[in-house]
Amino acid sequence: MKRMTMIFRSKANTALDRAEDPRQTLDYSYQKQLELLQKVRRGVADVATSRKRVELQMTQLEQQGNKLHDQAQQGLANNREDLAREALTRRSGLQQQISELQTQHANLQAEEEKLTLASRRLQTKVESFRTRKETIKATYTAAEAQTKINEAFTGISEEMGDVGLAVQRAEDKTAQMQARAGAVDELIASGALEDVTASPGDDIARELDALSAGTSVDAELAAMKNQLGSGSPAPAIEARDSDSAAVETPARETKPEGQA
Amino acid sequence: MIVRILGEGQLTVADEHLDDLNALDGDVERAITAGDEAAFAIALPALLDAVRAHGVPVPDEELVDSDLILPPSDATLAEVAEMLGEEGLIPG
Numbered sequence: 001m002k003r004m005t006m007i008f009r010s011k012a013n014t015a016l017d018r019a020e021d022p023r024q025t026l027d028y029s030y031q032k033q034l035e036l037l038q039k040v041r042r043g044v045a046d047v048a049t050s051r052k053r054v055e056l057q058m059t060q061l062e063q064q065g066n067k068l069h070d071q072a073q074q075g076l077a078n079n080r081e082d083l084a085r086e087a088l089t090r091r092s093g094l095q096q097q098i099s100e101l102q103t104q105h106a107n108l109q110a111e112e113e114k115l116t117l118a119s120r121r122l123q124t125k126v127e128s129f130r131t132r133k134e135t136i137k138a139t140y141t142a143a144e145a146q147t148k149i150n151e152a153f154t155g156i157s158e159e160m161g162d163v164g165l166a167v168q169r170a171e172d173k174t175a176q177m178q179a180r181a182g183a184v185d186e187l188i189a190s191g192a193l194e195d196v197t198a199s200p201g202d203d204i205a206r207e208l209d210a211l212s213a214g215t216s217v218d219a220e221l222a223a224m225k226n227q228l229g230s231g232s233p234a235p236a237i238e239a240r241d242s243d244s245a246a247v248e249t250p251a252r253e254t255k256p257e258g259q260a
Numbered sequence: 261m262i263v264r265i266l267g268e269g270q271l272t273v274a275d276e277h278l279d280d281l282n283a284l285d286g287d288v289e290r291a292i293t294a295g296d297e298a299a300f301a302i303a304l305p306a307l308l309d310a311v312r313a314h315g316v317p318v319p320d321e322e323l324v325d326s327d328l329i330l331p332p333s334d335a336t337l338a339e340v341a342e343m344l345g346e347e348g349l350i351p352g
Contacts, residue, residue: 114267121269124320132323155323158264166267169332 021142022149026133029153033126036160036167040119043167047115050174051108053181058101065094083207097184104177111170122163129156262324263311267332270324271315284310292341300337308333 068091075084132152140148261278264270273281284307291300308330318324331340 117269118267121320125323128321128323152323154325158325158329159323162264162266162269166332169267169334 022146023137023140023142026136026149026152029156030126030130030133033122033129033156033160036163037119037122037126040115040122040163040167043170044112044115044119047108047112047170047174050177050181051105051112053185054101054105054108054177057181057184058098058105061094061098061101065091065098068094080207101184104180107173108177111173115166115170118163118166122159125156125159261328262318262326263315263328263330264326265308265311265330265332267334270318270326271311272318273311273315277310277314281307281310281314288340292337292344295337295341297337300340304331304335304340305333 068087072084072087072091075081075087129152136145136148136152261273261275262270263273284303287303288300288307290296291303311330331343335343
């Protein structure tokens with residue numbers, strides 16, 4: 001345990017012994033503290049932006065997933081298990097993407113919470129430091145101040161080191177995730193992802209459309225045949241009926257295959 | 261004793277828990293020395309959990325230096341090894 005202690009200590013306690021009036025180091029440090037506070041707040045905002053972006057992507061992918069699910073049902077209803085299978089296969093690919101995004105989302109949320117707490121903590125500590133600083137400046141001469149100043153820095157340098165590190169880590173993580181999110185956005189935009197989802201989904205949709213168009217044509221034809229059958233003189237109809245049936249059937253069968 | 265978990269803040273831990281924590285810290289160090297990722301993934305959270313369980317958070321307005329500083333919970337073995345290695349405490 002002792003070992004781990006020393007490491008960060010040495011990093012934190014630098015940046016003093018510079019100003020001619022040691023009391024100025026208090027102002028200098030306070031300035032740095034405020035800057036760090038700004039940086040943490042920007043950090044929180046950046047993480048939140050990334051989180052929202054991932055949320056948007058999840059919604060988009062879920063919508064595509066729902067569409068594929070509907071198409072699978074439609075396929076089954078039309079006795080096209082092959083189409084249904086294809087749609088569900090693509091959907092499971094999407095599902096994987098979504099669960100990766102869910103992991104990212106949870107990480108970002110945890111990071112956001114951590115930084116929000118760090119920001120609140122630092123703000124309170126900076127306020128404590130400001131009070132000490134003002135007391136020292138009001139009470140001690142430059143010559144007397146040194147020990148008091150060293151005391152004033154107790155804790156705040158370490159806190160700044162910690163928060164600085166936390167912001168850095170959050171930035172690294174969000175940069176990684178933004179790169180990945182950028183890749184997903186690009187995939188959605190370029191249609192490359194649609195090869196796995198939407199565009200093949202469109203193929204499925206087209207086939208289903210053709211299928212339902214086919215059935216409605218069949219239904220129409222059947223209705224027409226019935227009408228003709230009940231209205232006109234027998235011989236002429238019988239001839240026409242068998243004629244048209246001979247033409248219709250092959251036409252009906254080749255149509256969907258030609259489109260598939 | 262005041263312990264800081266990086267990224268989380270400071271906790272006051274009673275000295276009576278020191279032996280327990282040292283044992284857990286030993287696990288972390290052994291995992292790092294052995295380069296054993298699996299052991300490290302168990303040992304570091306165990307150490308931090310024990311500190312959290314025994315510790316009382318230091319109030320935000322208090323400004324105190326820590327007696328101990330521990331790595332953040334999401335630190336990798338390589339990162340902690342580097343933190344220790346910078347001081348040359350663990351050879352290699």
